[in-house]
Structures are given as C-alpha cells and as structure tokens.
Amino acid sequence: MRFLLLPPIVVLMSAGIMFLLHVAVPIVQLVPRPANFAGLILVVAGLGIANWHARLFRRIGSNINTFGEPGRLTTEGLFRRTRNPMYLGMIVFLAGVACMLGSISPMAGPLGFFILANYWYIPLEERAMALKFGNEYFEYQRSVPRWL
DSSP: OTGGGSHHHHHHHHHHHHHHHHHHOOOSBOSOTTGGGGHHHHHHHHHHHHHHHHHHHHHHTOOOOTTSOOOOOOOOGGGGTOSOHHHHHHHHHHHHHHHHHOBSGGGHHHHHHHHHIIIIIHHHHHHHHHHHHTHHHHHHHHHSOSOO
16 A cells, blocks of 8 residues: 555656546646646756756665655755655646646645645655754755755
C-alpha cells in the first residue's frame, strides 16, 4: 500500500484523473488552443526540477523514500531556496498538465497534490528530519522556506 502512496505514483495517478476530469467535466476551456501548449514548458520544467534533485539524493547517498529514514541533510541545488524542490517540481509538472488540458476541472490536480504534500508528506518528513538531525535541521528550517 505504501508503494501506491509514494509521491511520484500519486502524481501520475493525479495526471490520469486530471485527464478524466477534462474529458468528463471540462467546465470551461480556460486556456485556449494553441496557447495551452505553453503548459509543455511547465511539464518539462517540473520534471527537470524533480529529477535533478532525485539524482542529487542518489549522488550523495541520501534516502529518497518519503516513508524511509532520512539519509543526509543537504542544502545543494534548490534546497538552498526551498526545503521541498522535488514536491515543487511535481506541482509545476501537474500545473503544466492542467494548462495543456486547458479546462478548469484539471486544476484540481495541482491543488490536491499541493494540499497532500503540504499537510501530509512534508510534515511526516519534517518530523523524521528533526529527530535525526536536531538543531542542524531546525536552523535549516529557520533559514529556508518550505516552498519559496
């Protein structure tokens, strides 16, 4: 069950649900064609941000699994500006998908994932980081915002 709740799996499921919402209940075409293809820029940027930081975790030998024990505290890459660049990348990706679909109903995807990340994934990870790294993590929290 935990596998199904891993953030990348939830993002892919969200993208599928967003497509179904667009087809079943598009409500209003918010981003007209061909302007909706600008969403492709967000899709690529979001994937790039998330992948860059996932590779960073692999390079430094840190655990990337949301439900696992933290490996190392890093401030490299966008971790200097936000404590959650991978989640940020996933939200940017979903916003790009919503833009490409163009209607209002798929906007529920990035919003829903933001709520899930902000109120469940991140607090879970922050508790684990605080337990493992203590004052070093608290100082990082004080100096770097959760999002931007």
